Amino acid sequence: MSARLAALAAVVCLALAAGAARAQDRLVVFAAASLRNALDEAAAGYAGPRPAISYAGSSSLAKQIERGAPASLFISADRDWMNYLQKRGLLVPGTRRDLLGNRLVLIAPRNSTIKLTIRPGMPLLQALGGGRLALGNPYHVPAGMYARAALESLGVWESVKSRVAATENVRIALALVARDEAPLGVVYETDALVEPGVRIVGRFAASLHPPIVYPMALIKGAAPAARAFAAYLGGRRARAVFRKYGFTPLN
Amino acid sequence: MLLTPAELEVLGLSLKVAVTGAIASLPVALLLAYVLARAQFPGKILLDGIVHLPLVLPPVVIGYLLLVALGRNGLLGAWLAEHLGIVFAFRWTGAALAASVMGLPLAVRAMRQAIEGVDRRLEAAASTLGAPPAAVFVSVTLPLILPGLLNGMLLAFARSLGEFGATITFVSNIPGETQTLPLAIYSLTQVPGGDAQAMRLCLISIAISLSALVLSEIMLRRARRRAQGA
Numbered sequence: 001m002s003a004r005l006a007a008l009a010a011v012v013c014l015a016l017a018a019g020a021a022r023a024q025d026r027l028v029v030f031a032a033a034s035l036r037n038a039l040d041e042a043a044a045g046y047a048g049p050r051p052a053i054s055y056a057g058s059s060s061l062a063k064q065i066e067r068g069a070p071a072s073l074f075i076s077a078d079r080d081w082m083n084y085l086q087k088r089g090l091l092v093p094g095t096r097r098d099l100l101g102n103r104l105v106l107i108a109p110r111n112s113t114i115k116l117t118i119r120p121g122m123p124l125l126q127a128l129g130g131g132r133l134a135l136g137n138p139y140h141v142p143a144g145m146y147a148r149a150a151l152e153s154l155g156v157w158e159s160v161k162s163r164v165a166a167t168e169n170v171r172i173a174l175a176l177v178a179r180d181e182a183p184l185g186v187v188y189e190t191d192a193l194v195e196p197g198v199r200i201v202g203r204f205a206a207s208l209h210p211p212i213v214y215p216m217a218l219i220k221g222a223a224p225a226a227r228a229f230a231a232y233l234g235g236r237r238a239r240a241v242f243r244k245y246g247f248t249p250l251n
Numbered sequence: 252m253l254l255t256p257a258e259l260e261v262l263g264l265s266l267k268v269a270v271t272g273a274i275a276s277l278p279v280a281l282l283l284a285y286v287l288a289r290a291q292f293p294g295k296i297l298l299d300g301i302v303h304l305p306l307v308l309p310p311v312v313i314g315y316l317l318l319v320a321l322g323r324n325g326l327l328g329a330w331l332a333e334h335l336g337i338v339f340a341f342r343w344t345g346a347a348l349a350a351s352v353m354g355l356p357l358a359v360r361a362m363r364q365a366i367e368g369v370d371r372r373l374e375a376a377a378s379t380l381g382a383p384p385a386a387v388f389v390s391v392t393l394p395l396i397l398p399g400l401l402n403g404m405l406l407a408f409a410r411s412l413g414e415f416g417a418t419i420t421f422v423s424n425i426p427g428e429t430q431t432l433p434l435a436i437y438s439l440t441q442v443p444g445g446d447a448q449a450m451r452l453c454l455i456s457i458a459i460s461l462s463a464l465v466l467s468e469i470m471l472r473r474a475r476r477r478a479q480g481a
Contacts, residue, residue, distance in 0.1 A: 026427070026428065028428070033441060036441070036442060037442070037443070052425055052427045052428060054423060054424050055438065055441075056423075064423050067322045067323065067324060068322055068323030068324055068328075068338075068340055068341065069341040069425075070341050070342075169441070171442070172441055174443070175440060175441055175443075178443065195443035196444075197443070
């Protein structure tokens with residue numbers, strides 16, 4: 001190999017190293033996919049430096065944080081995934097708080113004529129008419145786990161579980177229904193409210209599933225700016241934005 | 252077409268990642284191409300297969316292996332972070348690394364073809380005239396394979412721009428840091444009313460990738476014509 005190429009290789013390696021070593025001072029927020037829109041608007045009203053918000057299923061995000069992703073703040077869509085990180089000692093002690101509450105709804109494409117009353121033993125399988133039931137993965141995505149719990153409470157999970165289209169996060173399930181690819185789906189009420197392509201067929205009673213709570217916490221090694229942003233999200237202005245999108249701000 | 256600041260950020264990051272990835276893979280690709288083109292040794296078929304693996308493996312496999320090896324808790328990653336302060340996971344440099352791995356087979360193929368097309372008698376002539384092997388490579392081989400070399404990098408660049416699976420697995424989807432064009436499009440498909448924005452990014456994607464492929468084809472033709480003329 002020529003000296004010139006070796007020199008080029010060395011330069012490239014150095015440049016890579018310099019880039020990689022650059023301090024990560026940017027405020028990175030990992031947030032459950034269902035918070036998109038609401039959190040974007042809340043963050044836009046923040047006076048401090050603009051945070052970079054990465055949305056995905058809470059399960060994906062928690063796993064990435066466990067592997068060292070540079071998130072300063074994590075907002076999960078359920079307690080389980082926050083507990084998962086807490087058990088591994090990845091949260092800044094004393095910074096965890098329940099930020100928001102939400103509800104679960106059954107949705108159909110806007111022009112669908114499906115009528116279904118949510119009650120024990122409801123004919124969900126027949127209503128699907130051979131189509132798929134769109135929901136977050138029922139074994140690790142919070143929205144999917146809530147949906148599975150609700151359908152289990154109603155005694156219909158066994159009959160539809162082979163007809164589920166499981167997605168990586170709840171917003172993909174929402175998109176499947178909005179595009180008329182799935183005749184029915186289970187998402188958060190706040191998701192259905194921001195998507196004009198779907199209509200709410202019915203609401204699940206809160207007693208059918210574990211309480212839907214969005215805990216927020218600082219992650220070990222969080223950027224200093226994270227604390228102020230977390231405080232802002234719990235404050236009056238951000239709460240008004242969350243309420244506008246249908247979330248229930250918690251104390 | 253006027254781009255919004257957000258689109259410019261995504262585009263700029265994608266180009267940075269793809270260009271860095273292509274340049275970083277150059278020395279490795281050239282070495283591999285040279286060995287595969289010139290050397291005869293037991294296990295050559297195996298090496299050839301390994302080089303081509305990223306072309307046929309599910310990208311998520313590459314991303315996951317990179318994460319396991321180079322993540323902050325990974326064996327190599329922990330060592331690099333502690334001793335050299337180098338962190339790849341969840342950084343744009345990690346995206347560039349994933350891109351360079353995924354583009355490597357295409358780069359090696361193009362460069363190997365170019366090296367195999369070199370008339371060995373020219374190199375032999377230079378050697379006879381007293382040039383040491385390194386000088387022969389730089390003054391005879393390199394100029395002859397330059398079109399193939401550039402073509403290989405261009406293909407690696409084009410492949411890098413499209414990298415999705417390995418990237419999202421290895422470095423997540425962080426706006427401004429690791430959210431390249433494909434990841435931004437993927438995110439927009441999950442936003443109600445995001446279709447128009449997603450489509451704009453799709454068109455940008457198509458424009459860049461098509462330009463790279465056309466450029467690569469033009470370079471190939473020119474090189475072929477030159478070879479025939481010589």
